Amino acid sequence: MVEKKKVDVNETPVKAKTVAKTKEERHKSAMPQRIIAIVFWLLAFACEIAAILVLNKTLYVGDAQKQMIWLIGLLVADLILVIIGSQFWKKGNDIDPASEKNKAKYFLQNQMGLIVSVICFFPIILLLLNNKDLDKKTKRIVTAVAAVALLIAGLFSADWNPMSEEEYKKTVADYSTTEIYWTRFGHSYHTSKDCPSLSRTTENNLFHGSITEALEAGRNDPCDFCVDQS
């Protein structure tokens, strides 16, 4: 894990020394992130299975009201677990991106969180829609909860700005001796501390380090103001 350093205004930053890690090293350091992601996703899937069992009353939890509370509770747990898993998965991809050469693998690796979201919500939505046993109100509420959960899970699990292995290598090579800046909430990396887009960033929210540290932090979008994109 790379420790993010805070920028001290009084300190002139030392030239960043980027130790370019090999693909194997990066693959190895991304492995724990990916394993944790899969564990969370499996737990999420288990919540969906439990919800299905409650829905078809294989698992009896009580009257209609109790059944609804259990269904909603399991769907919320499902949602939280999917999203946590996806953040670990994306972190793994930030460290060890997929190559663009294999289009299918590139898509699968980057959008695995989105696929998992569908797996963890779509089956129960179908079962809910086809269920003739639930009372109308419960059916409406639980289906709406599941649909919104699928939407939120998808939004937070999709990788909206994936970087390929090729882009990663080029970026690291281009900025191997440049001190890079990034913020707590943004997706961009900056090559200048005086970048206009950083003017409102407080010291506490500004970090600096090597390009590999910025990319590992998920800051893979070159700033439109300070990064020369020619």
Ligand SMILES: [Zn+2]
């Ligand atoms: Zn900038």
